[in-house]
Amino acid sequence: MLPEQEQILINKLNAGDRKALETIFRLFYPRLTRYAQHYLADPDAAQDIVQELFVYLWERRGNIRCVSLSALLLVSVRNRCLNYIEHQNYIGRYLDHMPHSEVEHLYATNLSISANSANSADPTSVDGSVLQQLLNTVLNNLPDRQQEAYRYVRLNDCTLQSAAEEMNISISAVAKLVNKASEKVKAYIQKHYPTDF
Structure with a gap:
């Protein structure tokens, strides 16, 4: 032009x-x-x-x-x-230097999980098997890269750096994928099993 x-x-x-x-x-x-x-x-x-x-x-x-x-x-x-x-x-450096438990807290859906909730009258308690079923359903519907990043970091307890190396992407890209996946997991679980967040 x-x-x-x-x-x-x-x-x-x-x-x-x-x-x-x-x-x-x-x-x-x-x-x-x-x-x-x-x-x-x-x-x-x-x-x-x-x-x-x-x-x-x-x-x-x-x-x-x-x-x-x-x-x-x-x-x-x-x-x-x-x-x-x-x-x-x-963000990647910040998350990498946080203790894993604090990183988990950032991503947590803050669900109250109780093994005895099937007998509980508390509607905010979620049975572990129900939560696992909800989690599997939402994970299977995520885009492949989000699912992969979420599984590495959240389910397999990998660091962001380890996941980045395995996936051949940057730490910040892994963090973004995990954040997006976590938001979708949280929204899906809230929709199908409302809790107090």
Whole structure:
């Protein structure tokens, strides 16, 4: 795209023209997503970052000043990717240095499990076999990588680093997969066996 064409799009965007944003999105989204994926192992995170950039562009309409739209977008995606990586590495380092019991606590669904709950009148108690059945059901419906990460870290008691090495991904990617899986496990169990969280 010629610099003059980019400047026309920027002017239209600054004037609040939604079609200009759609045009910019259509022209740049595939390239920016591929570019973000060079930095990030997680394609979903790469797409999220690019989509958030377009939201930011729309929110900042009227104040966008640049010589090259493509340069602005590429630099913005790069900076957002680097910030994301730094944040994920921080989370990974934080979790790796926490005692395992505290990491478990962060992921815990806080269910009250009682072996005698079948005879209990307490509706917030969950029988261990019922919980295991719910867990198996939700795990079997998770995406493969989330399921794998969850099983390594939560069920097989591996560290994030060990899981990362086994899965050939970064520690932060494992943490993200486990977090996503944990949220789904928690939501599924809450839906099918409501408890006080």
